[in-house]
Amino acid sequence: MILDILEFSSFPPPTDPVSLNQQPFPQKIWQSWKDDSEDPTERTVGFPHKWRMVNPQHRYERITDDNCNAYVRDRFPVDISQVFTSLTDPILKADLLRYLVMMLEGGVWADIDVLPHQPISSWVPERYQNAVNLVVGVENDKHKRPIWPGSPYSIQLAQYTILAKPNHPAIVTLVDHVTKNLARLFETKKPSDRVTFAEVMSTTGPFAFTEVMMDYFTEVTGTKHTGDELDGITEPQLIGDVLVLPIDSFGWLPQEHQHEAGDPSILVEHLFIGSWRAEHLG
Template structure:
């Protein structure tokens, strides 16, 4: 029979071991936008797991076994899996996607120039062109603890949707630069932000795709101000990416349950589901979310008017919005400058391969 001294020693050892485990975690950063302390997420998961166990023990229980997706809301699981550290440096990754890698004879010659521009201007960066098969394996690896996310990706009926979804998924998990294969890098990313700006206060850099100041703008674009998603720079775990991943996952699985997640049957267009319309909405949701910004009663929302006719950098919280010239130089409209403009950073060749993709 254990003595009191032995019991006390065992309790002290257990306390020390628990303290050691907690002390080895990455420190909490309560000031980081969108950050929720790891211990808080753990408490929520433990509570949900306990509630599920109690329910299962109740007479008449006949539901499916407890699964990962039933433990906590998707956004909480994403926050726990990919915490946001605002003060961290941007990871030196460049992500692009295409059907083949540059090593393949089937890789388009015109893409060799655009793809190489990113490597040439970013020595020391890890630059990967991810093929369709590798996309699937990478998502399965990164989101293995969230089968609903992988199911949503697998269920998307069009290749362009999977390519859209992948950019949000990879940036949320790993961060860095995502840019379409038909984009030409004009300046290295270190020159995209003005020198006086503290990089430790920036978690996401995006650009304006369209600023159509005309009455029929809705015939050409999905939003009055539209943010492009062919080039995005982000630190891993950013709340906008988390929101976007959750939105696409939830909408995909909803349409799948309703039997409409099929070509020609979906109740959302590509633009509104995975494309720039949905992306723009996610950015504005973030700007107007009191969980991330000190919004007082009577404050007006951040709207397209805050970015229309923008000609230089504009910072909102930890997000830097670049003018249309930065990612769309030379388009000859909407006040965009040319490729020799000081604010021109990326030129999009607008190959539009998704429009002729045989899977559409």
């Protein structure tokens, strides 16, 4: 069914980066979870409140399992909404949701296990204020070695935290890429087949996200990007209209870090709870 739908897909035309430069980042914070409880898990007590407290001028919104279908049906063409509502795997659905929200609404997407350390207003250095339309961070860096077997990339970009302006061309491409990945995946699956960890990562997850971003970097610079050029960066790097942050900005871990806790370069902390992994082996 997904393949039939995608033949008539009507993704919006992306906004030109020059036009996006003239628009501010939306002051919105987006999260999703099973429900709208104030403290979603024992490990994330106070996290949603901290997002609102650190960013008082931003609107906070959480999309839940019960209302996500309605959200997508109300805001997207039927071809896209049917793809989304047909998904039964929670993590595939959550990944597609984040990309749809960033494409349509912009602002900040943060997974429920992400804790803010610095206000969103400080994420883009002043020297880049009029040149950045999308902010992503390095999650993992293999120092010029493949990030996963057979991969042409040596870094993995984080998709658990994204700052975007609506209709950014890379995010529009990402939505198109992910929905086509889903169609190919389910061509090979029986209804009773489980989706593996590797399939999640490459279909909707960080591998797919990294692939699209590397292709975008290559397109806007005319130079092939593999992640090697971002190896070990300690300062934000502007590639086209995308600001790429060093690993400690979004991917800081207390046990593996370049900066001590409290350093202003640490913008968010991700707990990597990964509650979905137990159901996706392989």
